[in-house]
Amino acid sequence: MWLYRxxxxxxxLAQLTQSGHDTSPKWSPDGRWIAFLxxxxxxxxxxxxxxxxxxxxxxxKDEGVDQIYLIDPNGGEGFAVTRGEEExxxxxxxxxxxxxxFATRDPWTKAQKDDxxxxxxxxxxxxxxxxxxxxxxxxxxxxxxxxxxxxxxxxSDADKESDITPxxxxxxxxxxxxxxxxxxxxxxxxxxxxxxxxxRQEKFDxxxxxxxxxxxxxxxxxxxxxxxxxxxxxxxxxxxASDSRHIFFTIDVGDVTGAYRDLQPHLYWVDSQxxxxxxxxxxxxxxxxxxxxxxxxxxxxARLGTEVQMxxxxxxxxxxxxxxxxQGTYEMISTSLHSxxxxxxxxxxxxxxxxxxxxxxxxxxxxxxITSFNQLFTERDLPQGKPYRWKADxxxxxxxMLIYPPGKFEAKNLPMFTFIHGGPADxxxxxxxxxxxxxxxxxxxxxxxxxxxxxxGSSGYGDKFLMQIVPVIVSRPGKDILEGVDALVKDGIxxxxxxxxxxxxxxxxxxxxLITQSTRWKAAVTxxxxxxxxxxxxxxxxxxxxxxxxxxxxxxxxxxxxxEAAIFQMDKVRTPTHMVAGADDIRVAVLEDYLxxxxxxxxxxxxxxxxxxxxGHSLDKNxxxxxxxxxxxLKWLQKYGGVLAD
Numbered sequence: 001m002w003l004y005r006x007x008x009x010x011x012x013l014a015q016l017t018q019s020g021h022d023t024s025p026k027w028s029p030d031g032r033w034i035a036f037l038x039x040x041x042x043x044x045x046x047x048x049x050x051x052x053x054x055x056x057x058x059x060x061k062d063e064g065v066d067q068i069y070l071i072d073p074n075g076g077e078g079f080a081v082t083r084g085e086e087e088x089x090x091x092x093x094x095x096x097x098x099x100x101x102f103a104t105r106d107p108w109t110k111a112q113k114d115d116x117x118x119x120x121x122x123x124x125x126x127x128x129x130x131x132x133x134x135x136x137x138x139x140x141x142x143x144x145x146x147x148x149x150x151x152x153x154x155x156s157d158a159d160k161e162s163d164i165t166p167x168x169x170x171x172x173x174x175x176x177x178x179x180x181x182x183x184x185x186x187x188x189x190x191x192x193x194x195x196x197x198x199x200r201q202e203k204f205d206x207x208x209x210x211x212x213x214x215x216x217x218x219x220x221x222x223x224x225x226x227x228x229x230x231x232x233x234x235x236x237x238x239x240x241a242s243d244s245r246h247i248f249f250t251i252d253v254g255d256v257t258g259a260y261r262d263l264q265p266h267l268y269w270v271d272s273q274x275x276x277x278x279x280x281x282x283x284x285x286x287x288x289x290x291x292x293x294x295x296x297x298x299x300x301x302a303r304l305g306t307e308v309q310m311x312x313x314x315x316x317x318x319x320x321x322x323x324x325x326x327q328g329t330y331e332m333i334s335t336s337l338h339s340x341x342x343x344x345x346x347x348x349x350x351x352x353x354x355x356x357x358x359x360x361x362x363x364x365x366x367x368x369x370i371t372s373f374n375q376l377f378t379e380r381d382l383p384q385g386k387p388y389r390w391k392a393d394x395x396x397x398x399x400x401m402l403i404y405p406p407g408k409f410e411a412k413n414l415p416m417f418t419f420i421h422g423g424p425a426d427x428x429x430x431x432x433x434x435x436x437x438x439x440x441x442x443x444x445x446x447x448x449x450x451x452x453x454x455x456x457g458s459s460g461y462g463d464k465f466l467m468q469i470v471p472v473i474v475s476r477p478g479k480d481i482l483e484g485v486d487a488l489v490k491d492g493i494x495x496x497x498x499x500x501x502x503x504x505x506x507x508x509x510x511x512x513x514l515i516t517q518s519t520r521w522k523a524a525v526t527x528x529x530x531x532x533x534x535x536x537x538x539x540x541x542x543x544x545x546x547x548x549x550x551x552x553x554x555x556x557x558x559x560x561x562x563x564e565a566a567i568f569q570m571d572k573v574r575t576p577t578h579m580v581a582g583a584d585d586i587r588v589a590v591l592e593d594y595l596x597x598x599x600x601x602x603x604x605x606x607x608x609x610x611x612x613x614x615x616g617h618s619l620d621k622n623x624x625x626x627x628x629x630x631x632x633x634l635k636w637l638q639k640y641g642g643v644l645a646d
Contacts (some may be wrong), residue, residue: 095187308431324364436626
């Protein structure tokens with residue numbers, strides 16, 4: 001965790017923690033404290049920059065569950081203010097900075113734990129033993145007193161046996177998991193967003209926004225939360241408006257207006273009193289990817305094609321107005337109700353991502369970087385790129401990005417790696433990409449022309465374009481991609497004798513499908529992608545979109561589940577294929593990768609499968625896993641694709 005102290009400070013950027021386990025920092029409204037979540041088990045991690053405790057040498061036994069920590073931004077060590085075996089799912093400051101609200105699974109007493117263990121041993125009661133969440137309040141003064149008491153080793157035996165942080169009081173209970181908490185600016189209400197306890201999207205009602213009145217918490221008993229939203233969508237990023245009445249949100253999947261259908265993430269707000277929902281800037285055809293709220297307007301980073309620009313609007317009926325002029329991608333906007341300054345992350349193909357600070361939204365073009373974490377990239381010869389467009393068989397214009405090897409911009413007859421984004425409701429464009437998931441720039445620096453197609457189902461081209469993936473979940477996007485490759489070969493840009501393909505998540509789905517549709521590929525690299533849809537529908541944690549994309553549940557559309565599955569056409573595959581998967585992935589079960597590996601092995605097709613232990617879908621538990629993934633994928637492309645890095 002880092003702190004920017006301002007350009008006039010002797011050290012403008014200071015590192016506050018080094019544990020590698022710290023997330024979700026939130027300033028207290030008075031600026032006195034920073035609260036954050038950490039799963040480090042001990043408090044030996046400090047704000048000192050010479051602390052040797054870091055992510056690379058911490059063993060699993062040192063890791064606990066997420067608890068709330070406090071740190072003084074002026075110096076000192078971070079210390080835990082909550083405790084117990086139950087993970088803190090979400091937290092928020094009160095408007096006056098005097099209270100921390102947080103949610104955990106309903107805690108059990110020692111007697112309850114002992115009784116359960118005696119009766120059930122290590123048996124898992126799936127669903128039937130699930131417990132909802134409790135929202136607690138912890139006064140800051142009590143938290144600080146607890147810390148002093150614990151430091152003085154004055155904790156009572158009763159406290160040691162309890163799984164509840166001393167001094168907390170219960171605000172509300174929820175039969176569901178609480179994923180986000182937020183306090184209204186006037187301090188009168190607490191809103192929260194729920195999720196299924198097992199975090200699987202199986203019922204629309206599991207993911208909704210609720211509110212609790214907290215104006216008289218000192219005199220009232222536990223309340224029943226009031227449900228605010230009622231729809232068939234998965235809300236995300238709830239934020240109070242400055243009027244303390246409306247709550248902004250976007251959606252992940254679904255639609256707030258009626259029966260389930262997948263739209264792009266538009267921006268909405270809901271009246272916390274009436275429940276009325278209104279979409280902001282309806283005429284904007286792209287997705288709102290990030291947003292922030294100031295005193296009199298909203299700022300949004302929103303996509304049109306391959307560009308993600310900054311926009312502004314002051315009321316729902318107003319069109320988004322572009323602010324700033326840099327080509328590229330704006331992300332992670334941060335504003336304050338009491339300052340015109342705006343912070344954001346910006347990158348482009350030739351400009352690595354850094355955090356920028358502008359004096360106001362009207363002055364974005366003069367924003368200055370306040371970090372230089374990616375300075376090394378600026379000292380290298382970076383690839384250049386540009387959009388590329390082609391016509392699909394039905395006349396639709398499809399777009400993608402071309403990233404050229406350094407020094408070969410707009411060269412012809414280049415070996416090409418078709419790199420397919422996940423989602424599918426996502427898009428590639430003018431941004432810097434150099435991590436385990438988006439490594440097109442790394443592939444380009446290893447000699448490949450990288451083709452990133454924004455196939456049917458991608459965002460940034462209107463809801464109609466996005467929905468044309470239904471119910472042809474892989475065959476329609478597959479045609480778009482193959483036609484794009486054909487166009488690049490016809491234009492003399494791509495070398496037809498050195499074509500490779502790859503992707504992760506939905507990009508893995510598409511890779512698995514495409515190797516059954518063409519033998520042109522010399523090599524393929526795929527990760528966390530399904531090869532069939534029945535098992536995937538049952539194992540996936542996002543079952544809403546699976547059934548939607550295929551026109552029903554397995555017994556309602558059995559032929560479609562068959563026709564859109566790569567496994568039933570696996571006998572056509574000739575492409576050497578490299579596979580990766582997280583052992584604990586529930587977004588795309590690791591069994592899909594074992595199934596693909598078994599099929600290729602039985603056919604005698606060269607293949608390799610890497611399983612990363614302890615990892616879910618995002619491969620974020622151990623940084624070595626991501627490094628090994630990309631290292632081995634590049635080796636595979638070079639071995640079978642016939643291209644060696646300069």
